[in-house]
Amino acid sequence: MSIRAHELAERLGLELSGDGNVELDGVSALSSARPGTLTFFGDNKYKKHLLTTTASVVILKEEDLVDxxxxxxxxxxxxxxxxxxxQILFPQTPSDGVVHASAVIGEACxxxxxxxxxxxxxxxxxVTLEEGVQVGAGCIIGDGCSLAAQTILKPGVTLLHKINIGERCLIHPGVVIGADGFGFASDNGMWEKIPQVGGVTIGNDxxxxxxxTIDRGAIGNTxxxxxxxxxxxxQIAHNVRIGAHTVIAASTAVAGSTTIGSKCLIGGSVGITGHINITDxxxxxxxxxxxxxIHESGSYSSSVxxxxxxxxxxxxxxxxQLDKMARQLKKLEIKKR
Amino acid sequence: MSIRAHELAERLGLELSGDGNVELDGVSALSSARPGTLTFFGDNKYKKHLLTTTASVVILKEEDLVDxxxxxxxxxxxxxxxxxxxQILFPQTPSDGVVHASAVIGEACxxxxxxxxxxxxxxxxxVTLEEGVQVGAGCIIGDGCSLAAQTILKPGVTLLHKINIGERCLIHPGVVIGADGFGFASDNGMWEKIPQVGGVTIGNDxxxxxxxTIDRGAIGNTxxxxxxxxxxxxQIAHNVRIGAHTVIAASTAVAGSTTIGSKCLIGGSVGITGHINITDxxxxxxxxxxxxxIHESGSYSSSVxxxxxxxxxxxxxxxxQLDKMARQLKKLEIKKR
Amino acid sequence: MSIRAHELAERLGLELSGDGNVELDGVSALSSARPGTLTFFGDNKYKKHLLTTTASVVILKEEDLVDxxxxxxxxxxxxxxxxxxxQILFPQTPSDGVVHASAVIGEACxxxxxxxxxxxxxxxxxVTLEEGVQVGAGCIIGDGCSLAAQTILKPGVTLLHKINIGERCLIHPGVVIGADGFGFASDNGMWEKIPQVGGVTIGNDxxxxxxxTIDRGAIGNTxxxxxxxxxxxxQIAHNVRIGAHTVIAASTAVAGSTTIGSKCLIGGSVGITGHINITDxxxxxxxxxxxxxIHESGSYSSSVxxxxxxxxxxxxxxxxQLDKMARQLKKLEIKKR
Structure with a gap:
């Protein structure tokens, strides 16, 4: 895909400064830009790279135009x-409407x-697959699933039965949605399985x-x-609820029945215990x-x-020895007074 | 599946109180129960929900019958x-004995x-697959594997070669059993692979x-x-042994050659170092x-x-600065005396 | 595969002591060795097992020959x-050059x-697949990928588009290379996707x-x-670079744009933040x-x-209360002087 700078600015509804006829066919990092590419500048730490950039177009704040x-x-x-x-330069490939002959499709879909x-x-x-849905190679979709318009499953996604996914979702390879939640009742140290009969509901976008992995609910839905x-x-355990527009980085685990609010930013390798509430x-x-x-908005940490x-x-x-130290310290303070 | 309350009580060998003719076709949470469903009450924290439940049948202790x-x-x-x-209301679907025409099956199975x-x-x-085994869509089973009676592989499970799995196991999607353990010998900072020639043995239930992921052993079995x-x-590394009826929650990693006893309860996101023993x-x-x-039974923690x-x-x-603080504190204590 | 001890010693370029005609067909642990197998001894902790080993051949240091x-x-x-x-006793099975009839192969490969x-x-x-490459059952290789000579994909590996892998690599099941990096721009608490248009480059061996999982770069390559x-x-996030001969144990996560030097040893369940440099x-x-x-070589820790x-x-x-304790301690020290 190739576009002229002025056309790109128009589609973004933004002002252009300089030669609008330069042609763009890709993107680059500011410091290692190829001519014909677009880049951006937003952090003054990299000002020196702006001054010498070899990109053809830079997106920046008005105050940096001069540089x-x-x-x-x-x-x-x-x-x-x-x-x-x-997104304009690299649009998501739309569905080509082709069903490969080797795909195996069930009944009453x-x-x-x-x-x-x-x-x-x-x-x-x-199974219901709405307009524009793309199912990648080797995906497995269980009975009774429903994928709303424009949702994309990349290759190798597994959905168990009766999973509902909204519009314009993007699911990457190896994702497993709807496996059994981890529920067992103790019977003298042996374990009796609690059938996991809830589902998983995934919104739009x-x-x-x-x-x-996102497990199905024990009774209600995840x-x-x-x-x-x-x-x-x-890992998203059974009956977890994650609020709208919350972002979670890699290798984090959320234990069962925890509710996370909306617009939260959760880092990588975080562990969140079960049956708690985290506010918006x-x-x-x-x-x-x-x-x-966590009942109050704000930033929380515990790493060492x-x-x-x-x-x-x-x-x-x-x-x-921390507790011992704290108690010794308290005694010393009291004596001191 | 639908069952009358008195029939369910009989199959469980338990006493029924009230109308035994109510029909059950599902389960609910105590606080959001649908008529026609079964729920349970075991935690006094939720007593108010018991008093107003709209479930048709509640399993509870004798002392709570009155409420x-x-x-x-x-x-x-x-x-x-x-x-x-x-489990009675939602029985595991038994094998239908159908081998899909698109499955690829090797020789001498x-x-x-x-x-x-x-x-x-x-x-x-x-490959040996005993009575009632169910192999889900897209599973890959390596040469020489053996699955005992009634074991279920959900879709998308991968077993490498010569893996032995017992009876009535349930393996969820994306599980990989028998990949090479992580073993290399250092050669001046380069790495020479140690062939991983052990296997994996998985018991019943x-x-x-x-x-x-459960890796195969370097020499003996995992x-x-x-x-x-x-x-x-x-993650279960090579040559780990996990004792009977031990339960491990999500995202935990167990390093190589560690032995974990039986009836342990291991939480989520735990890390267990290699070459150690954890008792029962x-x-x-x-x-x-x-x-x-860990040589003594009991509960152990280290999170912050x-x-x-x-x-x-x-x-x-x-x-x-903890060590410095501890030493300063000790000095102050000594002076004080 | 079976080999006489003297032939094995010759192929290794090492001295043999004792009967060179013993036949070896496997490997064992020192303490539970089967006759006909090879084992090794390198740690004096296990000297008693050396004295009574039932292996047929032991690889050891000259000083231990006497025992x-x-x-x-x-x-x-x-x-x-x-x-x-x-590796001599258990050579990697070479490619048999067979393309299974059920494999689906694209155009212009x-x-x-x-x-x-x-x-x-x-x-x-x-897709380019060089001499001796082995692609396991159920693997998915995206458009434009290139695998150099002798590289092995075990069953169930997923490569997205345009991934380059060097010679003699070994990729285990369930690996996903080239999924989108995790990049979004905030738009009043909603998230606009940053197209991930970089690739992944994987060296030899x-x-x-x-x-x-190894994500593709946002602009340049991972x-x-x-x-x-x-x-x-x-987890290897987008635009991470990992230096030659570095080893990383299981369940570790490396966040985006971090550079790790060569010949590093990184343990399991480690978390490495983004946009940092770790030296060799x-x-x-x-x-x-x-x-x-981390700018200085050496060993680093933070676990509790x-x-x-x-x-x-x-x-x-x-x-x-640590900071409070530290400040109290400082005050006490000052008073003391």
Missing amino acids: CPVTAIVAANPYLAYAKAA DISDSVSIGPLAVIGDE VEIGANT VIEDGVKLDNLI NVIITGRTFVSGS PHDKTSSWRHNAVRFK | CPVTAIVAANPYLAYAKAA DISDSVSIGPLAVIGDE VEIGANT VIEDGVKLDNLI NVIITGRTFVSGS PHDKTSSWRHNAVRFK | CPVTAIVAANPYLAYAKAA DISDSVSIGPLAVIGDE VEIGANT VIEDGVKLDNLI NVIITGRTFVSGS PHDKTSSWRHNAVRFK
């Missing part, structure tokens, strides 16, 4: 404008003519990263609301362990920063 | 009785007539969650004993790092609880 | 010599005659463990250099959180060791 040696598109939020511009189904995909019975973005290798607009920094409910192993060894062992 | 507005089934352990009742094999599954050579339940995204009946709470052997990032920042930096 | 009751092969580094010997492709694999368009070994369930020859012990760049939950509870709560 731009090439054509510029002016945006209040250059990164956001770049996202939209890159309701599949729009505009759906594409890749080689060796398996579609169960009574949800993205789910590679090899992430719910991922609109606009949620999940990175790779995330909460930030959890990477590697934090959330051990109880790295240190040289030789020093760490001495400090880590003191962790087990 | 139950509907038919009750009386159990010493309501949650366990619920598990068994739900020993496959019972009662086995079902889903679309586009691949079965290697010399084992459940393994989505996208969990062993998962009877009744073990593993959640999603767990050990509880490891979520997010703990187990850095050495979350805090506001602003406070955490001040505290976390002190972690690196 | 060896059977044929010995003498090596300066017995473990390394064992690795090479086991360049596939060497010596390539094997397993059942129900899907190869996209314009790389091994990647089961269910590990790069895994020669000889890197990645264990299972690892760094050791990160298991479970560490790396929160900033496990403790009885009853003690831990008292200590963990003090973590939130």
